[in-house]
Amino acid sequence: MDGVFTTACPRNCYSTCGLRVEVAGGRLRALESHPANHATSNGLCLKGLSYIERVYDPERLLHPLERERTGSFRRISWDRALERIATELAATRARRGPRSVLFYAGSGTKGLLNGVAPAFWRLFGGCTTTYGDLCWPAGLEATRLSLGDNLHSAPWDLVNARLILLWGKNPAETNIHQMGFIEQAIEAGARLVVVDPRRTQSAEGAELVVQPRPGTDGALALGLAHLLITAGSVDRPFIAAHVHGFEAFAGLAARFPPSRVEAICDVPERVLRDLAQLVGGIAPLTICAGFGMQRYTNSAQTMRALIALLAITGNLGVPGAGWVYANLQSHVFSDPKDPLAFYPPAGDDDPIRVSVATARLGHAMREQHDPPLAVAWIERGNPVTQNPETPSVLAALRDLDFRVVTDQFLTDTAREADIVLPAKTMFEQSDVITAYWHPYIQLKAKVIEPPGEVKPESEIYWHLAHRLGIPAGEIEAALPAPGDGAVEAWLARRLGAHPGLSLERLREGPVPAPGAVEVAWADRRFPTPSGRIELWSDEARRRWGADELPTWAPPCERPGEGASAAYPLQLLTPNTKNRIHSQFGNLPSIRALDPAPRLQLSAVDAAARGIVDGDRVRVFNDRGSLELAAALDGSLRPGCVVAHNGWWLAEGGGVNLLSAARETDMGHGAAFHDNAVEVERLG
Amino acid sequence: MSAGRFVLDLDRCTGCAACVVACSSENSVEPALAWRAVHTFNSRREPAVPVLHYSLACNHCAEPACLAGCPAAAYTRDPSTGAVLLDAGRCMGCRYCAWVCPYAAPRFDHDRGVMAKCTLCAHRLAAGRIPACCAACPTDALRFESLEGPGGPARPGFPDVGLRPALRLAGTRRRHPPSLTASPPHAPLAQPPRLLAWRRLREEWTLWLFSTVMIVLVAWFTAAAAGGPSLLPPVFAGAGVAALGISALHLGRPLRAWRGLRNLRSSWISREALLSAAFLAGATVLSAVPGATGPLHWATAAVGLAALLAMDLVYRVPGQAVAAVPHSAMATLGGAWILGLLLTAPALAIPAAVVKAALYGLRWRRGVTAGGHLAALRMTVGLAVPCVLLAVATPSPWLPVAFAVVGELLDRAEFYAGLRFLSPGLQIERDLLVLTRPQDVDGVGSASPRRSR
Incomplete structure (x- = not known):
């Protein structure tokens, strides 16, 4: 069976790389990216490159x-x-x-x-x-209710964007191949803004990182929508032809004036106005939305509010524009399709x-x-x-x-x-x-x-x-x-x-995939009940008991307030480039790069607790506790602490010792990012 | 002559480390000894400074310090690719190349007792393929080009001591960090580089003992030739053999110690080894042969002093944290000091003591001594007491010398604990400190980091 073969990586990862694998003497010899997958042809990630190690790892189970x-x-x-x-x-x-x-x-x-x-x-x-599903159903359902289906333009269409909003997504760690397209867009003059409580690696090329209080992205989007509508920076012909429920939505957005948004999101009014100017003034705009912010109890509504920004500015159906969340165009074998399958x-x-x-x-x-x-x-x-x-x-x-x-x-x-x-x-x-x-x-x-x-x-x-x-x-x-x-x-x-x-x-x-399109929604045919982009969704009410409009409500755990009064910090549990969830971390080459779980916390929160870099700290709430090494971060939003998910309990990790078992507002997702904690220095 | 060089685009590199894993996989390198590493500038994300990732392996420099400094002549340049290659079969594991390489490229393989490093994937180049790290890069940040020329402007965190690395740093946008909405001002997290680390003495204890014994033996032989305390041949020979033996223990492959003489042309270690061995052999023979001091004695003493000078020059490596020459624990200075005490010659001993005290004070101010009790001990027991004993004319010169040797041991212990050679990590710490000083907060463009040359 020796030779070079076409294969592909089946991990739960955006990139799903096409591979060429070299086999010699019945053993894997080398892996490289497949040139015919235009989304991933640049090269592989470190996890893909560690597969040979994984297959032949001495700890691999070979017998019952x-x-x-x-x-x-x-x-x-x-x-x-x-x-x-x-x-x-x-x-x-x-x-x-x-x-x-x-x-x-x-x-x-x-x-x-x-x-x-x-x-x-x-x-x-x-x-x-x-x-x-643990991962993404609130966003899938929000997209299905809004647009009728989960698809987006081909990954390489991003180079046509003139404004890119990475909203809660950190492709440098979770979708490395998207970074190449973002860089190409920037080299061609596009501007990049990141919305994330963290200054992620993906934010290094951005001009602005908007760092809202976690769980308030919906309010931020509604506030932006309000500014766009009042400034007249919306696409009236597009709205008239393709958007259902605009007037009602405008009424909702009007309840989110900048001063209120600043109070909710802790984003300065000045920044909000700057961002609205960018969104209203530069087209085409692509929003690449991540999964993390749709793991709160208010998250499908949040995602609907984000999609609404694209709908009212006409940023759907043209090259370089769109909602890059989930592209299920290759899911031709699924019946029923996601998210209905959940x-x-x-x-x-x-x-x-x-x-x-x-x-x-x-x-x-x-x-x-x-x-x-x-x-x-x-x-x-x-x-x-x-x-x-x-x-x-x-x-x-x-x-x-x-x-x-x-x-x-x-x-x-x-x-x-x-x-x-x-x-x-x-x-x-x-x-x-x-x-x-x-x-x-x-x-x-x-x-x-x-x-x-x-x-x-x-x-x-x-x-x-x-x-x-x-x-x-x-x-x-x-x-x-x-x-x-x-x-x-x-x-x-x-x-x-x-x-x-x-x-x-x-x-x-x-x-x-048969029938796959390069530019999603170019035909402007949205398979929703109204045949339009639905900012008003009767199905949201009927199926989920939710508001027909993408209203914003606070997430159920509010650090330092109410039932979480004793837990003033928001625990973020993102993925890292070093693992796919709990896979890969046990391999020597990954462990050499990332030897032990850590808790990142802002210099401000660390100082308040007498914590210095490298201290052992305990993260805890009523549900459990975890002991980690502290790693100070000078740019993390104060009030947030970060521990990567996927560490094994046996390795001293396990962020879900602290998370709560709750469903998202729609889609039967897991709202485990609604997670308030406190941190103390050990010994 | 050169097949090409690396290009690292700092705008595109996300520090993903695919290159590191690709290298280890391609070359069957244990991950803990990876030939390539990502060094992150501003890993704690100081708001005012960009985050930059330097994916570095061997840069196959045009003027390789490893090749010049290797005493075993284990390094060669491959004429067809221009790669600087290490022959593990010739390496004796002295680790000197790791000291002089500012890119942390040579790695010491403890199990095999030799160094290992990037080969520029010579086997792939021969097959018309680029190095595995470049082929794997998923963002096209690490590339390979068949051009030569300047390596690009100075970058914070990138060591440049004029070795002309075969690496071009590309990308120009990441000079300013992104604007952040939620990071209130705080005291910068960057700390001054930590210079004194006792674990370094644990690694270098053999050199510590060897060098101190050599200082004493050279001083003793010279003093004896000049009419000072006479040599005790068995003690002298025993100490000399022990010193050489201990110095060989420093090597990953002690049985290859003889290879240390292979690079007299450009290696101070080779010269030190030859001079030390010649001195010890000559002195041992002369001490066993009764007779008056003659030209042979003086020649041997001169070889011994030259050995001490070579020993000092071994540590003269560009860019290291603390200037090794001049230094209070310099072997030549120590030799002069002990010689002066043995000869009961204040004209030599006192100036040596004064210079040592001054240099030690300078180091103490720069934080490269433990300070406190240890510094007090070094100054009193190691310098003041011998001077007093010299003044009161003790019956045996060995009494002040004993105190002085204790002082030398302390001083050289601190010297080895304070050895920190230039590396990406040290450069990053230095430049970050400069760039996060309050007056420099408006970005990298405004403050070009000081280069150490």
Whole structure:
């Protein structure tokens, strides 16, 4: 199998890079970016470059493990692992019904073959699973309600922008390839403004960093809208033709005069006016919105208010303009499409019960009745560190009778399992993946044999189905048999429904999704109920009980006020360039760059607490506490402290020890950024 | 002669470190010993100063200090690519190249006892491909170009001591930081560079002992030749052998110590090693042969003094935190001081003591001594007491010398603890301090950082 092959990175990441991988002697030798993916052809990120290390890391799980009474793990055979799992599953199904089994899947690996899991659970007779998503559904739902669908222009269209607003997004760490397009735009004369409480790496090329109080971005947007409307800097013809609810929206915006916005957001009126002048005076404008600010209890409304700024200035449907949030043009295989896929079904006649809110995983697991949960199967995820309120997740997992976790490493979640199954890496089974920033469909090719006794999940399910005595014919109809041929045939069938897509073509390189457009909304056809951009949304009221207009309400935790009086600091838990959530941090090359979790805090807040750089500090609230090393930041908004998410508990990290299990206002997202804390110096 | 050079666009570099991982992956380098590193200027984000990232490996300088200074002649320049290459098979692990390289490029591999560094991906260049770090850069900030010429204007945090690195720093926009709406003024976080660190003495204890013993032996031999206390051949020879042995322990590969003589043309270490060995051999032989002082004795003493001078010149490295020459713990000065005491010659001892005291005071003011009790001990026990003993004419000159040696040990201990050679980290600390001083807050453009030459 030696040679150079086309493949793609299936991580939960904007960039979803096209790759070329060199294999020699059956081992990975080198990785580079694929020239045919125009969004990511410059080069790879450090995580992608660490894949060789990841595949051959000595701590990678290569055999099934069983937990002993002492809590340590011992290696067992596949035969024993499958037998024990089948016995437990069958017994639980007989005693309490199939829905007493929780199937939990995270975002660890993209691919069509992930669809094998639900197919297995249907064969099993059903299960219980989650609804909602940890990442982005409030923004997706806000976009769907406003524009009708989640798509945006091709990543490279950003070079046509003359004003770029990075609103709560830090592509230098989370979407490195977007930085190239931003730089090109700036070199061509574009101006860059960042809205973020942090002076992020992405802000270094900006002329202005607006640092609002977290959770107040909606008010900031409404205040800007008010200034634009009163100054007449809006696109009246565009509004007349394509915007629904403008007058009502203008009325809402009028309630956010600069003085009130300054009081809410703590952004000087002068800056607000400067920003309004930029937004009203420079076109085309692209807003690249991040995920962090839509993880508050008021966040879908926030995102709707941001979109409204583009709607009233006519910055949609032309090159260089638009709302760059999620581009699901490559999601041609999904049915139903996001964000609808995150909602629990209206009826309850499916054998798969979709009743556990991901945002409240720990609590929701324990709230299940008829039947209550007894078994958990967890794959592609690390809910112990990544879902809100870690203590509640741990407690719910420990309540169960039996847990199976599939992973490549012994994560905090895997450590909770009774049986740990060794998972494949992206190089060990072919699959087809989509993206959410660029429009390409890509092949994630099998290029090496799985090491040790690793089996791809589809094979695990196939073997398990046979152990459970499911008729061979049913298995054959639902699951690909072990072996590359069956997997490729399964993929070819899925691709066959789409003209222009085939494994052969994908082996050559990334292929733009059928029907993908370069400039989103160029046809001005918005698939909303009114056929226009909806600043007024009846569906917001009907589905979510929310205001039809993007009103702003304070987030539910207000540091230093009300119930959070004892916790005057806002904890921000962003992602870092060094990891994808809780993945990669365990590898030596990543650890050499980022050896230990830290708490960034402003020089002002540090001084008030007698903290100097490097001190051990305790971050705490009523939900939990975390001990970290302090790192002073001279430009961070005072009142904010920052700890990157994704550190394992075993590494002394775990920011979700402090977060609350709550849903966002819409979309069933996780509002875990509503998080007030206090910090004290240790010793 | 040169295949090309690195280009680093400071506007585009986000410090993502893909280049670091790409390098380690391509060259099978352990991540902890990575050949490339990102050095961030203003990592604590002082509001008034931009954040700049310097992704640096070996810059394959036109005037490489590593190549010139390597005593083992382990460095060569590859004629086809212009790369400065290190032959690990010739390296004895003295780490001198790490001292003299201002870019922190040579890394010491403790397990193998030798240095390792960037090869300019010579194997890729041979195949017509650019170095792995440049190929991997996702923002096109790190590139490779086949041009030569000036490296661009001075940048804060970038060391420049005139070695003519094969690196062009591009990008001009990031001279001013972004305007921030929520960072109230606060005292700058930048602190003066920390100069004294005792862990450095832990790393260099062998050099500390070797150099002090050499000072005493050279002074003793010279004094004996001039009619001072006579040599005790077994003690002298034993101390000399022990000193040489200890100095070899400094090396990652002690059995390759002989290689230290390979670069007499340009390495002060090679010269120091040759002169020290010649002195010890000559002095040992002469001390064993009874007879009057002759020209051979004087020649040997001169070789010994030359060895001390070479020892001092080893530490003369451009850009280091504290000027190593002149210095109160200089071996030549110490030799003169102890010689004066051994000869009971105030005309030599007193001026030496005065110069040492003055130089020590200067260092103390600059914060490169521990100060306090240690400084008091050094001044009283190490300088004042011997002077008093000299004045009262003790029966044996060894009594004041014993005190003086204690003083020398203290002084040289502080000298090694205070050795801080130029590196990107030191340059960043220095320039950040300058740029965040209240009068310089209006940006980088207004205050060009002082260059150390």
